[in-house]
Amino acid sequence: MNHQQRLQKIASQGLARTSVEEIQSLALAFWHREFVPDVAQMVCMDAKCRALAGYLIEFFSQFNCLTDERARALVDVAGLIRASIGSISVVTENPHDTAARWGLSENIYPLLKYIVEFQTRHYLPQLEI
Numbered sequence: 001m002n003h004q005q006r007l008q009k010i011a012s013q014g015l016a017r018t019s020v021e022e023i024q025s026l027a028l029a030f031w032h033r034e035f036v037p038d039v040a041q042m043v044c045m046d047a048k049c050r051a052l053a054g055y056l057i058e059f060f061s062q063f064n065c066l067t068d069e070r071a072r073a074l075v076d077v078a079g080l081i082r083a084s085i086g087s088i089s090v091v092t093e094n095p096h097d098t099a100a101r102w103g104l105s106e107n108i109y110p111l112l113k114y115i116v117e118f119q120t121r122h123y124l125p126q127l128e129i
Contacts, residue, residue: 003029007037008045011053015106020114027115030060036073039080047085048103054081055102062098063119 001009006026010018029035037057042050061074082088088103099107 003033003035004038004041007053007056008042008049010056011042011045011049014052015108015111018111020111023108023111024115024118026056027060027118030057030074031063031065031118034070036070037077039077039084042081043084050081050085051088051102051104052106054078054085055099055104056108057081058102059098059108065119 003026006022006029010022010026015023037053042053045053057074058078061071061078066074082102088101097107099105
């Protein structure tokens with residue numbers, strides 16, 4: 001399964017049904033394999049799935065293991081996804097709740113403990129994804 005397919009699978013199944021291995025693989029793809037999703041391949045996904053994909057892209061773009069250029073590329077992709085969705089019903093007023101700004105009731109935080117070790121610029125990818 002390539003990185004694009006993995007992102008789309010996670011977005012389609014939801015975070016509650018995502019395995020630790022899947023989220024680790026996605027984190028490594030964003031942070032250390034220079035994965036930038038192809039928005040054109042997500043057009044056929046429904047708005048809720050695209051919102052989850054956009055949230056994940058925005059979330060992973062916020063870590064300092066990425067160069068500024070790579071982070072900007074991911075933010076740009078997330079912006080394109082947001083624009084493709086149209087109006088999003090925000091579920092909170094908290095500006096720091098990224099998932100809620102995407103209209104989502106679930107977030108990645110329960111899985112965060114499984115990926116934090118990979119979010120340093122000094123991490124040398126040792127896992128095959």
